[in-house]
Amino acid sequence: MSFQERKKKILMILDEFEALSVMEISRKLSISPATVRRDLQDLSEEGLLQRTHGGAMKLDNLPFVAFHKKQTANTESKQEIGKLAAAQVVDGDTIFMDCGSTVFAMCAHLKKLNKLKVITNSLPIVAELIDTPGIGINLIGGELDKERRAVHGDMAVQHIDTYHVSKAFVGVDGISLQNGLTAHSEKEAQITKAFLKNAEQVYLLTDSSKIGKDAYVKFGTLKSIHFLITDAQLTGPLKKKIEQEGVRVLQ
Amino acid sequence: MSFQERKKKILMILDEFEALSVMEISRKLSISPATVRRDLQDLSEEGLLQRTHGGAMKLDNLPFVAFHKKQTANTESKQEIGKLAAAQVVDGDTIFMDCGSTVFAMCAHLKKLNKLKVITNSLPIVAELIDTPGIGINLIGGELDKERRAVHGDMAVQHIDTYHVSKAFVGVDGISLQNGLTAHSEKEAQITKAFLKNAEQVYLLTDSSKIGKDAYVKFGTLKSIHFLITDAQLTGPLKKKIEQEGVRVLQ
DNA sequence: CTACATTTGATCAAAAATAATCATTATTAA
DNA sequence: TTAATAATGATTATTTTTGATCAAATGTAG
Known part of the structure; x- marks a missing residue:
């Protein structure tokens, strides 16, 4: 599974649940915690989620933040x-x-x-x-x-x-x-x-x-x-x- | 549960009840009083609630509650x-x-x-x-x-x-x-x-x-x-x- | 005002999570 | 096909977070 796919999936399950732990994501997507952390860091830097200790949280007003690019x-x-x-x-x-x-x-x-x-x-x-x-x-x-x-x-x-x-x-x-x-x-x-x-x-x-x-x-x-x-x-x-x-x- | 999650939850229950004691928050979120105090201090410094002896009070002009409620x-x-x-x-x-x-x-x-x-x-x-x-x-x-x-x-x-x-x-x-x-x-x-x-x-x-x-x-x-x-x-x-x-x- | 109870902030050790490193695997380019 | 490059997963040292303990501070009742 490529990074783009994982990124999408992480955002999708995060859209469903409010917050997720690294381990939960790791289990759900069958990827190692190390990769999850790397992905979460990338996504966080893109401003698509809120990184927390132990996992990640959905961003509140993300939908209206237009200027991703x-x-x-x-x-x-x-x-x-x-x-x-x-x-x-x-x-x-x-x-x-x-x-x-x-x-x-x-x-x-x-x-x-x-x-x-x-x-x-x-x-x-x-x-x-x-x-x-x-x-x-x-x-x-x-x-x-x-x-x-x-x-x-x-x-x-x-x-x-x-x-x-x-x-x-x-x-x-x-x-x-x-x-x-x-x-x-x-x-x-x-x-x-x-x-x-x-x-x-x-x-x-x-x-x-x-x-x-x-x-x-x-x-x-x-x-x-x-x-x-x-x-x-x-x-x-x-x-x-x-x-x-x-x-x-x-x- | 990370600090960010707890912060959200504390503000949410504080929006429902006007004031809460440290012990009440501790019980509701299943976290130790020490952690509650740390969280309340942080939130208070951010101006999101009023710290009191024994607990915290809701601030009137709290802006973003309506959404989460x-x-x-x-x-x-x-x-x-x-x-x-x-x-x-x-x-x-x-x-x-x-x-x-x-x-x-x-x-x-x-x-x-x-x-x-x-x-x-x-x-x-x-x-x-x-x-x-x-x-x-x-x-x-x-x-x-x-x-x-x-x-x-x-x-x-x-x-x-x-x-x-x-x-x-x-x-x-x-x-x-x-x-x-x-x-x-x-x-x-x-x-x-x-x-x-x-x-x-x-x-x-x-x-x-x-x-x-x-x-x-x-x-x-x-x-x-x-x-x-x-x-x-x-x-x-x-x-x-x-x-x-x-x-x-x-x- | 004093004595008592409660709350607090500081400190600390244990636990958990992370970042960094490295070997392995997969992918891409030549 | 082979070499080069990138990505992944495992390992480990470091950092962060947490809950507990305890002295100091604060509030309360008499």
Whole structure:
């Protein structure tokens, strides 16, 4: 039995039982305790279970932790961007929050606010903020994109259109002077577009690696955003040109 | 049992009882008082409970209890009801799933189905089913009830009204011949009512303890449901009378 | 305030689990 | 096929956890 198979099986039986000991897993899968420990360590490092002394436990809100793959890409620069973005929010605000890891990074820095209303289509954001007393959440309804852990589709867009908020915090897959805002997926573009349309101030959060890059779905121009929050890498003529389009750059 | 497991269990029983002595915890979890003290100290340092002389007290603003509490109340009878309800679902169905622990219990038994579409307002259900390949999920949008981990409110009702499905699986807080279906909360009643309205077949899931009891919000008659799925405790004249109202009882 | 009982925190030894090491087996590449 | 590589299981030293003991601290009753 390969590691991938064992990994799957371990997660499956762990889904059924809350907690398992190394020996139990060893017996159930007929593999040695040493291998079980190695597997558990790997799975734990991937964030798929909680390692304990003697075994492993199911993770509570694992299902909503979307970024299994991207989690590694959760760099300091994203945290910085998230912090800066969160600083734009004040008590009593109502904001849109798009899905994506950069916008998600805002969450940690929003928790001290009061009377904040967050409208989002992202389950990880919901999971992160649901137990914060000062924050109320409205969830966009519609079809669930399991991969992205977010709601999308026509119904979601219609739903977003029933709201009007002061600030929207959105992400992109690409932004350039030539093609404006671009995304890898039409569904995602559709949602972000709806956020842009119904917010007075639009904050685009992206690390500098995406600036100057294009994805294949064009969904907005630079004029449709008001602030670009990014890392210190963006400098020189490109920054100037973006600012000339009427975008305020925050770094 | 590892520290992580004990920690969870201590918080769970502490949520049920307001305060506990070291000896009570020691007996309940079959661990020595010394270990209990160590655990309580750790938990206290994490700010998850208030240490007292001789034991510990529950903290008011403890955030994540609601979730686990329901899971604790996951009795065998609920599991049986969930299983029986899940057996009514076939490949290709589109179903409504209400929030509540009894309906939640269906999830474990739905995982082998294919091309199933689940429309729900309950985050625990979404979390449980999101990684099941054969199941697609539509999330009802609207205001999030943090306590119940579900979406409710007018927007949610409007959203539900845009769907029409073959089967709805709903829960109640009370059901009786005199007052029909009742709930503890208007918001919850509103949602369940919307589910009833837009489904061809309505399955009401409840353990027998709620049959014959009333909650204060009346939201439907016995005629508005088609099936009652419950445990074996429901017998005799009451069962007869419910069946005379046109409800098929499944046990 | 004192005496008594209970609880606690510290220390320690026993038990359990782990990480590290190494030989063996299985898999892959050449 | 053979060599090289990776994965597995067994062994052992180390670490962690646990429960017990006991002096000190805290709370309670008289």
